Amino acid sequence: MSRAPLDGIRVVDLTMVWAGPMGTRLLGDYGAEVIKVESPRQWDLLRALGLIPRDVPRWYNRSAYFNHNNRNKYAISLDLGHPLGRQAVLDLCAKSDILVENYRSDVMDNLGLSYETVRAVNPRLIYVSMPGHGKSGPEKDYVAYGSNVEQLAGLVSISGYEDGEPMKTGFSYGDPMAGTALVGAVAVALRKRSRTGEGCYVELAQRENLTMFVGELLVGYCLTGELPRPMGNRHPRIAPHNVYRCAGDDRWVAIACETDDQFRALCTVMRRPELAEDPRFIDAVARKQHEEELDREVAAWTAQRGHYEAMYILQRAGVPAGAVLTTPELVADPHLRATGAWVEHTHPDAGTWEMEAPPWVLSRTPGHIRLPAPGFAEHNDWVFRDVLGYDEKRISELYGASVAADAPDESLHR
Amino acid sequence: MSRPLEGIRVVELGTFVSAPYCGKLFAGYGAEVIKVEPPGGDIARAHGPFPGNKPDPEASALFLYLNTGKRSVVLDPRDPGQREALLRLVETADVLVENYRPADLRALGLDYATLSARNRRLVMVSITPFGQTGPYADFRGNNLVAFAMGGQMYITGTLEGGPLKNGGYQADYQGGLNAFSAGMLALLAAERDGTGQHVDISVQRCMAPILEASIPYYCYLGQWNGIRRGNHMASFIGIYPCADGHIGIHLMPRNWKPFLDVIGRPDLAEDPRFATQADRVAHNDELMAELYAWAATETKHDLYRRAGAGRAPVAFVHTMADLLESPQLNARGFLQRIDHPVAGEAVYPGPPWWMGPGDWDTGRAPLLGEHTEEVLGGLPR
Numbered sequence: 155m156s157r158a159p160l161d162g163i164r165v166v167d168l169t170m171v172w173a174g175p176m177g178t179r180l181l182g183d184y185g186a187e188v189i190k191v192e193s194p195r196q197w198d199l200l201r202a203l204g205l206i207p208r209d210v211p212r213w214y215n216r217s218a219y220f221n222h223n224n225r226n227k228y229a230i231s232l233d234l235g236h237p238l239g240r241q242a243v244l245d246l247c248a249k250s251d252i253l254v255e256n257y258r259s260d261v262m263d264n265l266g267l268s269y270e271t272v273r274a275v276n277p278r279l280i281y282v283s284m285p286g287h288g289k290s291g292p293e294k295d296y297v298a299y300g301s302n303v304e305q306l307a308g309l310v311s312i313s314g315y316e317d318g319e320p321m322k323t324g325f326s327y328g329d330p331m332a333g334t335a336l337v338g339a340v341a342v343a344l345r346k347r348s349r350t351g352e353g354c355y356v357e358l359a360q361r362e363n364l365t366m367f368v369g370e371l372l373v374g375y376c377l378t379g380e381l382p383r384p385m386g387n388r389h390p391r392i393a394p395h396n397v398y399r400c401a402g403d404d405r406w407v408a409i410a411c412e413t414d415d416q417f418r419a420l421c422t423v424m425r426r427p428e429l430a431e432d433p434r435f436i437d438a439v440a441r442k443q444h445e446e447e448l449d450r451e452v453a454a455w456t457a458q459r460g461h462y463e464a465m466y467i468l469q470r471a472g473v474p475a476g477a478v479l480t481t482p483e484l485v486a487d488p489h490l491r492a493t494g495a496w497v498e499h500t501h502p503d504a505g506t507w508e509m510e511a512p513p514w515v516l517s518r519t520p521g522h523i524r525l526p527a528p529g530f531a532e533h534n535d536w537v538f539r540d541v542l543g544y545d546e547k548r549i550s551e552l553y554g555a556s557v558a559a560d561a562p563d564e565s566l567h568r
Numbered sequence: 569m570s571r572p573l574e575g576i577r578v579v580e581l582g583t584f585v586s587a588p589y590c591g592k593l594f595a596g597y598g599a600e601v602i603k604v605e606p607p608g609g610d611i612a613r614a615h616g617p618f619p620g621n622k623p624d625p626e627a628s629a630l631f632l633y634l635n636t637g638k639r640s641v642v643l644d645p646r647d648p649g650q651r652e653a654l655l656r657l658v659e660t661a662d663v664l665v666e667n668y669r670p671a672d673l674r675a676l677g678l679d680y681a682t683l684s685a686r687n688r689r690l691v692m693v694s695i696t697p698f699g700q701t702g703p704y705a706d707f708r709g710n711n712l713v714a715f716a717m718g719g720q721m722y723i724t725g726t727l728e729g730g731p732l733k734n735g736g737y738q739a740d741y742q743g744g745l746n747a748f749s750a751g752m753l754a755l756l757a758a759e760r761d762g763t764g765q766h767v768d769i770s771v772q773r774c775m776a777p778i779l780e781a782s783i784p785y786y787c788y789l790g791q792w793n794g795i796r797r798g799n800h801m802a803s804f805i806g807i808y809p810c811a812d813g814h815i816g817i818h819l820m821p822r823n824w825k826p827f828l829d830v831i832g833r834p835d836l837a838e839d840p841r842f843a844t845q846a847d848r849v850a851h852n853d854e855l856m857a858e859l860y861a862w863a864a865t866e867t868k869h870d871l872y873r874r875a876g877a878g879r880a881p882v883a884f885v886h887t888m889a890d891l892l893e894s895p896q897l898n899a900r901g902f903l904q905r906i907d908h909p910v911a912g913e914a915v916y917p918g919p920p921w922w923m924g925p926g927d928w929d930t931g932r933a934p935l936l937g938e939h940t941e942e943v944l945g946g947l948p949r
Binding site for chain 1: 570572573574593597615616617618619620621627629630632633634680697698699700701702703704707708709710711712713714715716717718719720721722723724725727729730731732733734735736737738741742745746748749750752753754755756757759760761763764765766767768769770772773774776777778779780781782783784785786787788789791792794796797798799801805806807809814816818820823872875876879880881882883884885886887888889890891892895896897899900902911912913914915916917918919920921922923924927
């Protein structure tokens with residue numbers, strides 16, 4: 155079997171919650187050895203967001219939210235605020251290729267773990283920070299959580315129903331986009347290292363990464379002086395382009411005709427061939443102009459069909475259409491199942507269930523789930539003894555000073 | 569100074585948004601990106617918006633943004649002679665990025681089997697709504713369809729308003745970013761092993777697992793509560809209209825006190841209805857009424873600065889004008905002025921991440937076919 159793309163790359167993972175852990179998990183999916191560091195008193199919040207009753211033994215190891223985003227990692231406990239913990243993480247950095255952190259912009263400096271400090275122990279290390287606003291600028295210390303990032307990135311101002319108020323996404327969208335970008339950033343930095351022989355500092359500001367996703371509207375505003383507005387599911391130039399209610403409770407199908415041929419096919423499927431000849435709908439300009447009437451015609455047809463049914467009928471005729479899928483439908487979707495998007499997974503504390511496979515299909519070096527998510531501090535012994543080469547005395551010092559622990563302080567996330 | 573991807577040649581057979589965004593990132597970090605356009609050009613050239621609302625294939629904002637730093641070569645792959653020129657170009661490439669429908673690419677004789685036979689080092693990155701195999705592989709898709717089938721649409725908007733896509737081309741951008749990260753991994757492996765591979769990016773498969781905790785909760789606990797919640801996950805996580813725009817708050821339990829200090833309402837800290845996060849959930853509508861009344865009295869810039877100083881997670885909804893004027897983005901050099909001979913000067917955001925001085929650099933987008941002679945003339949004979 156071919157070696158994974160990141161085989162032999164060791165990552166010190168100081169990230170928590172979603173953006174960082176999802177990104178380092180992707181690094182693990184494609185072969186990196188990721189060592190997650192949690193403090194006994196400041197451990198990953200996602201362990202507490204698993205909806206697991208607190209009287210279940212090791213409830214903090216059973217959170218699916220945590221376990222999906224932290225598979226393919228090892229975990230150790232270290233309090234970085236203590237000199238012994240700081241020294242241990244520096245020792246780990248000396249033997250690693252990548253460090254990733256997503257603390258607020260001042261935290262690593264305050265811990266005495268700035269890039270300059272870490273570089274002094276390992277000039278080949280690539281040090282990645284993932285702050286909300288960046289490490290510089292007047293807003294660097296502002297607090298921005300999940301939903302704030304998309305507000306700052308300009309995305310919310312252009313989202314929403316037609317002529318309605320700006321609308322948030324349904325989730326903390328900036329987080330997984332930063333996690334996805336992390337892999338690209340690390341890979342580019344690894345190539346840079348192979349050319350220069352040296353590591354570098356990478357700064358991935360989450361609001362900037364997401365602002366890239368509306369760039370054409372910023373350029374457009376400069377060129378036209380017109381502020382783009384929310385336009386619902388419609389498109390500036392083509393119609394029909396919307397979601398239409400189907401039979402069943404809250405079931406919908408998305409339909410977007412990009413060409414006259416596709417529109418003719420839609421009319422044929424609806425058994426309304428005369429609509430394709432109707433002057434109101436004869437070309438894209440006319441259809442856009444009479445979009446309300448057109449949407450009513452389409453909705454009258456979809457209302458009599460299930461959303462999957464409408465999608466299949468339309469796709470067979472060459473019309474771009476997709477059922478609006480719920481989470482249970484995504485997990486059951488025949489295409490996602492047939493292509494291996496969900497895989498059965500077993501974890502020593504949490505049991506057996508299905509989770510997402512590595513997302514990208516690399517034909518020669520596929521991703522793998524090699525490790526279930528680590529329990530809290532599960533790999534202290536291996537990392538302290540075998541990776542860092544610490545002796546018994548050193549290890550008992552860490553435990554004695556509560557810098558390391560085998561169980562987390564549960565009072566943090568009761 | 570040399571950029572990190574210098575020496576890499578990328579051929580982009582990309583249309584519209586997803587593959588062009590991937591190619592843009594390669595170009596920004598130093599790869600030579602050769603965009604192969606059909607005789608009429610990438611359809612993004614016809615999209616706009618255009619200065620003065622006058623359509624011009626050289627002045628479409630969508631094209632100009634997504635194709636910075638690339639070279640443009642016009643080739644018609646349906647013409648046998650030009651197809652052969654394209655294949656000779658691919659022989660010189662490290663990476664090919666494309667977003668054709670798999671059946672269409674096969675019909676052109678440009679599938680992975682054909683291309684890898686001519687260049688075994690080639691990393692071919694394919695971005696499609698549903699991937700290269702499986703029952704939907706040759707379905708027709710686009711941003712809207714991917715948004716529906718990837719699950720993000722169902723949870724966006726209000727229950728009564730119906731599923732809603734996010735603004736712009738978010739599904740396409742997600743495809744492009746995933747493709748860049750995956751393509752870079754394959755490029756690292758190719759430089760190490762001397763062998764390329766086919767990278768298959770399904771936008772649906774990239775989108776479906778990232779609905780926050782929805783997939784983990786459903787798969788592990790069988791719990792699913794996926795209704796659309798409009799602008800409020802709860803009263804304390806959501807968007808409120810203010811005097812001159814909209815503001816957004818995202819308050820975790822530890823942010824409650826700092827937030828009340830910023831808005832000058834210490835009385836609410838004493839209010840037993842709002843004492844703990846659980847209390848605030850239990851009295852959600854009452855708290856929301858308080859927050860609507862309060863937000864209407866605020867102006868966005870002033871509140872944002874006060875909240876920043878007081879370490880409360882409050883932001884305001886930035887319009888394109890707000891982005892252009894942002895003290896933060898301007899101080900960091902994230903807004904770059906790029907001139908263009910037809911469209912003129914505009915502000916372009918970038919880079920998506922910073923690596924070192926000079927590691928990201930983008931020139932303007934190319935004119936249609938601007939580099940055809942130069943690139944084809946430079947191919948080995």
